[in-house]
Amino acid sequence: MEGNRKKVYRIAGHMLVIGGSGTSELLERMGCFVPFLSEESSACPDLTIETDRILPSVPGILFYESFLEIGHLRIYKGKACFLCSLQSSDGYNSFHLLCFPGRRKVLTDSTSHPDLLRFGFWVAYNISFAMQRTIAIHASVITCNGKAVLFLGESGTGKSTHTRIWCEHISGAVLLNDDSPVVRITEGYPLVSGSPWSGKTPCYKNEAYPLIALVRLKQAPYNRISELSVLRALGAVYPSCPPELMGDIELSDAICMTISDVLQRVPVYILECLPDPDAAGLVYQTIFRS
Template sequence: MKQAKGYILKDICGVPYILPYGQNIADRKRGVRLNESGEFLWNSLASPISRETLLSNFASHYQARPQMLPDLENDLDQFLQTLSALGMIDFCEEHEYLIGGIRLCLLGHPDCIPEEFLPFTQSAPAHDTVLKLTIELLPAADSVYHPVNTQNNHLLLENAELTIHQVTNGFLFHFPTMTHLKHGFLSLDGTHAKLFYELPYEALLREELFHAIRFLYLYLAEKNDIYAIHSASILYKGKAWLFSGPSGTGKSTHTNLWKTLYQTPVLNGDLNLLAFENGTPVIHGLPWCGTSGISDIHTYPLGGILLLRQDKTDFIEDLSMDEKALLLMQRLISPIWNEQQLDCCLRFSEKLMRKCYVARLHCTKEDSAARTMKHAIDEQLNN
């Protein structure tokens, strides 16, 4: 929770008041007179904070003894109830998720939080890389995130669904086709972000937020040498094996063939997160999985990547080193907004293809395609 917009603390003859302004005046919102503790609590609500943290800070401020805590807690709850009834605080919750070694900290109204993140709810060490994302209601008079005429503004990419500008301190996002989600900001180091939305709270809002958070997450992941590849994955003999190719080439078909013929679990139906741990390539679980609805929260060693190409017969094509690196890079969906990111993706692809099996699978949609691939994988495992 935090202070609602359109209210400000003012001193009137030595007495603190919370007063409305702007639209809140037009809406006939009330002000409220505060005492010293109320002033402390209101100032503490300037940034998003949980009730538990606010209570702890309140107790520390007054150096409260343990026997005083019940009364202090009661005073806090009464104060928050008063502010809530007057519309002076926005309720937001803090949710933490651990995805691929990156701690995603979301601050927002509980009705904004996508449920797809729930399986990734777990504590993470404080030293882990953290992306702090605040999800805020768009102000009625929004003039902050229209960067076309701002100085030091550079257009990175623009299409029907997304526009990204780089400014001095980060990146500005605009989502022209989304119903609720309008603008966003991401710091240059990738650790702080904001997304701005319009009401009402509904499933479509959470869907749009879930989609947009992926852009922010993958930027920070890339800065930590973690990359996402468009692919479906299965677990076979303790390792993850990826099917990658353009949409419509049969990723889902082949994962289903393996599941039917060899009872292999499907890890993710659309997207996999690649990294190195102690020099060994691994995949991390991701909540994003396209329309497949299939995802996994665990980390597995990577066995190999099969690049799919539809054909009339089933066979494995060996690729040259440069073909492997280029084709892998082209399947990555990590940001390539500038030349530096292109270099990072290419270097990672070159490193990856030297550490795992990469080949092209020419394939039909028949059982024979799975048998051909299984034979090639078994040969690799036996070597």
């Protein structure tokens, strides 16, 4: 990578150096990575991503496959590496990434498809940092009074609606990320950071806050909140972690250890609720006034 083609990014405290002229230009045009650009030296990165490469042929075993809105995803495990293969829904675009977690390196070929690039980097980020107590969780997160609250739930449960109600009706509540915030254990404590991955809501903030609570949403004709036992809390949080990594024992174990660290410090609640301000007020009173 030539020096003038390198870009330094800082995501959830991890330094990434991304090289490759075509990819760097596409990242800047996309906008979601721009808030995470850093002026730091690229001498000691936590992860180096070399793009626009001709990838070597690596034998591997398929351990994850899914048909997503953006296309077809397959992940293979090779010797000390993972290969991520993405094919767009129309079949005209593809993107391949070769991840070496032990070497802190990712190699990719080229793509002009923004969604494939964005999602491919999300997969590579999770694979590369799972062993470092870092996971991107499927959640919508607000900050309030200098703390972060993660709202979990299946797609369509109303996470985005609930956090929007918070921002409209709870003084000081601000949206940090609406789809894939990053949780990282730092000195024993969980921090929540914004990320370049925020679903359909363009909310890309390079900020981090202590995690004060996790709340799993469940639609109901009433509003009721209950704190979960550790066992039930694990069952509430685990489904919101990247399913793309769960087929590998080492990655899955690393995620479970991170969840365990979170549960030692942070309460998890189940909120059975209506999509109304009273539900947001109930959570606020429980978490911030208890």
